[in-house]
Amino acid sequence: MFNKLAFISFSACLLISYCCVAAVVVPTEVQMPGTQPNESGNFESPDKCDNCHSGYNTANPENEPATGWRGSAMANASRDPIFWATLAIAEQDFDGAGDFCIRCHSAKGWYDGHSTPTDGSGIPEMDDNGVDCDTCHVMTNTDNSDPVLQGTMIAPFIANCSDDLLAPSGTCQSATEGYYGSGMLSLWSTSSAKLGPYADADARHQFMQSTFHRDVDFCGSCHDVSNPVVGDLAPVNGAQAGAPSVISSQDGTGTPNMGGSVTEKAAFNNPPYAYGVVERTYSEYKASAFPTTLIADFLSLPDELQHQGGAIEQSYQSALLAGTGGNYADGSARYFSCQSCHMRPVEGTGANKQGVAVRGDLPQHDFTGGNSWIADIIKYQDSHAQLRLGGGLTTAQLTALDFATERAKTHLQQAATISVSGNAITVVNLTGHKLISGYPEGRRMWLNIKWYDASNHLLREDGAYGPIGVTVANPAGGASVEVESILDLAGNNTCIYAAHYAMTQAWAERLLALGLSGNLALNYNRLTGDVETTLANLAAGNAGDLVETFHFALNNYLAADNRIPPYGMRYDEALRRNTLPVPTSQFGNPGVGGVYQHYDQLTLNPPTDAVYATIDLLYQGTSWEYIQFLQLANNHENVFLSTEGNNLLEAWLNTGMAKPQLMASTTWGSQPVSNDTVGVTNITTGYYQQSGKGKTQTTSYIASSTITVGDEVIIRSVLHDANGEPVAGAIVTSNITHISSLESISLISAASDNDGIAESRWKTSTPNRKGTGGTATGSYSITTTDVTGSWDGVTTNGSFSLVN
Incomplete structure (x- = not known):
């Protein structure tokens, strides 16, 4: 039914x-x-x-x-x-x-x-x-x-x-x-x-x-x-x-x-x-x-x-x-x-x-917001013949998507500033709308704070993101995938900016009276996938009850909204337009005739013995919780749309799970001087190559200083501590500079693995059908500009060439 x-x-x-x-x-x-x-x-x-x-x-x-x-x-x-x-x-x-x-x-x-x-x-x-x-x-x-x-x-x-x-x-x-x-x-x-x-x-x-x-x-x-x-x-x-x-x-x-x-x-x-x-x-x-x-x-x-x-x-x-x-x-x-x-x-x-x-x-026909990962899943589905509409993307379209991805990342970095004074942190909205804005659908912004003691040991991480203990079969085949999300969604020290939509008990009662099935699942446990609440459960509750859901077509209530208002947002106009913060007492609590603050201020809670903290403002376009909902809620009865939830899950899992993007950073306290420094041993470049088919397909890293334009350049930095041991969990920032034009871009790597290898990726593009555009060929230099943690400050260099 x-x-x-x-x-x-x-x-x-x-x-x-x-x-x-x-x-x-x-x-x-x-x-x-x-x-x-x-x-x-x-x-x-x-x-x-x-x-x-x-x-x-x-x-x-x-x-x-x-x-x-x-x-x-x-x-x-x-x-x-x-x-x-x-x-x-x-x-x-x-x-x-x-x-x-x-x-x-x-x-x-x-x-x-x-x-x-x-x-x-x-x-x-x-x-x-x-x-x-x-x-x-x-x-x-x-x-x-x-x-x-x-x-x-x-x-x-x-x-x-x-x-x-x-x-x-x-x-x-x-x-x-x-x-x-x-x-x-x-x-x-x-x-x-x-x-x-x-x-x-x-x-x-x-x-x-x-x-x-x-x-x-x-x-x-x-x-x-x-x-x-x-x-x-x-x-x-x-x-x-x-x-x-x-x-x-x-x-x-x-x-x-x-x-x-x-x-x-x-x-x-x-x-x-x-x-x-x-x-x-x-x-x-x-x-x-x-x-x-x-x-x-x-x-x-x-x-x-x-x-x-x-x-x-x-x-x-x-x-x-x-x-x-x-x-x-x-x-x-x-x-x-x-x-x-x-x-x-x-x-x-x-x-x-x-x-x-x-x-x-x-x-400029830019139109870019903060969605830096939409191109990844579109390109993934295109290459796997899963796009419902508009498949067979041309080189010009693919190049334009790559350009837009970089613009989106830039927009995110232009959207906010964060600063610390004592134990107070201020997040300023530099946009013309709420920070963040748009359809909520799992998108969120949060503070990731890592607290260290005088010996540079990590004491606590607030807003930590990583594996949450859920392993799902990869629909594309191969090894199962560990799902990543914010570890503690409701922790006392977790600060997440998002809008939360819901259905009310009165609306649930009305929907049952209109004929909607009481078995409708409103939400799912993010760890087990079990149904937590049905429409009948909500309807049988008390007047005033509500349940947060992702049911776009049925949600009738904004349960919470702590997204930061834009500059000069007037209470009266926001009320008339149904865009007040929830609760309305946030951001200065201006009330009727007043104006909201365009920033958020909160008090930090350092753990005992903390002397230093790194603070990152992160943004994620689409969360595991939303992807899970769209996959589980699809009842497969509509033949035309029956696979869309599964296909989206596959694309999300195989394109980095909408990897959080860095918007702004600051620090608290003073970083201790320590011999436990991190250095970069060397930098190499290469590309990934697939061999085999189906379940036997493997992906290998091929080291090379010569890369064909249009391919993705994989830059590997090898990290070590003062004793020469590999360092895991560090992030490398590098500049790639074209030797002739001196145009450069900045890349931020993924965290280094247990072997101390941190990878940065740079997707190059070929000229269009008319032979114009595309990434410039020639020689490039790579220069390390930063390493998270106690970087030894020694700059490491590398080089490669792009060829036709």
Whole structure:
């Protein structure tokens, strides 16, 4: 028996499905306003855009619009293995919910009418480009404020707070406020012109200037995500306590009209930030001080926000390229915005045609956040023929993904600073949204603190990450794998920043009454995989009870959220937009009319005899706990999606388990002088080579000072102590420098093994099909710049060559 809600057409008839057939008619609870399928005209393939917008900037290929986009999560949203594994669970939980997911993850597929069946089985291979070029370059403002550029929105699918339907709710700012979120777009199909920010574009195709493309509301169109099902059916519509009331199909007793007309549904009568909280990146920004802070006023910001190399400072430095003190080259005011950080201006041309203007404010089509591992699992599934959509990645796509991975790591290192004063540590948010932001799905940031005594012996490690005592069979074959995660998730000295979503007892009762199976597993033991709580367990509990879950389509409550607010986040606006911290008393507890702190301060708890500590701020894109949930919760009844949980687990296990990334570091106390120093004996380079097939396949390290461009360079540093014995657990930082150009990158190794070997990896890339781009060939030097622990300070060098 399925644990899901299923619908017969648009009626209120609810039943438990005994056959797995995805919805072919989208339930009214899932539908949302905006341009609808088959109303937007034809979407051109991004391959056509490549003809002009890539393959010409050999010095900085990432500055080409098409190359930057191809590596982004937007371009690969339809390939994203997490999307497909999550879609599988959403469809099990609420038949038809997949349409909500597909709307953003395969925009062309949705607008071309391919989102039904709602499990994604109707999406053709040609719709594999996620949020593609045309999706963005035909977008118009849903508030219809532009008298010329107005997209197709046919009543009742009007995505703004006009009084065409019911009176605007208390959450609307005006009767014409646009609905920005959840992929509710208004697409312009009056002509074939592409819309963009410039009035003087020298394009070889039709174009029109659109001021909306510089507006943060443009990005908000997808980056507030609200669940329309929960928003209409759940108690208090999935809103935070104290937020303005939501207009929905629920009557005076709170009973929803299942299957009722779209005109009475929450998604048609409220801006998306009012209901069904999933993620609030856009609202976090809108509640901050940044929408009214000019980049030209950077020097007036608090000193800690001007941190050199931080995201805010980097946005300021990039904006200066336009030569107008931080404003746009045409004189328009430039504020700190989504675009100022995620589409930072660069100097260059937007196309390869002769005579195209060189601009100092060309938006880099970066779109990068902190997801530094998505490319790894996409490439893994591509090489194992497991991608649900968009397989057979080209060299250009693979190169663009590698570029994007490095940009993501850089963004993480620009996002925060940490500092220590006495026993107090301060973590400063240098972004324009919460730190961290986005869909929670297991992503987290935490402090890893290692305490040492006067003899350099490790006394305690807070926020330790490593094997948790769970061994799982590797779906790819070979030896079983020891799962890694944060060892003590709830320890007194463990500080993890994350959002925790949940289901309430009242919602569980309502779901049972609507026909959802009480056997639905809400969560699993991360060590044993046993079901810990079912829907029936929760429903039988006390009023006010809640259970944290990863059920994206059913969660109706934000149980905890200690992610650090952005600069100047106003309590009142955060309340209106359902993006308050939970509990609200954190970060200065400002209350009504107040402003939250943009940093977190906590008191350290040194163990007895501690004299020194290393403190790292770490980020992980997707945790074991989430991967485990997606694998165990998949009941394999939907044939099309039955393997997605297993495939995701395989990719996660075989690409480093979303290895935590270092964001910032500091120290506490004074490191003791000791003879127990660590040195680097030598540095060698090589590559890994596979032989054999199936269970007999083996991987060997081949030492070589000559590596073929396009391969991954494996750099091995051998570590020893003062007595010449190998040192385990140390991390080496090295610089790789091209001998001719002197361009260099910094690499951080994995921890050294019991033989004292620490490996760093550098993925090189080949030129594209036109022979441009790629990693420069020639001779490279390797220089040790740091070793964790008591480094002896002796620099060790190595070298290698990249050849065609």
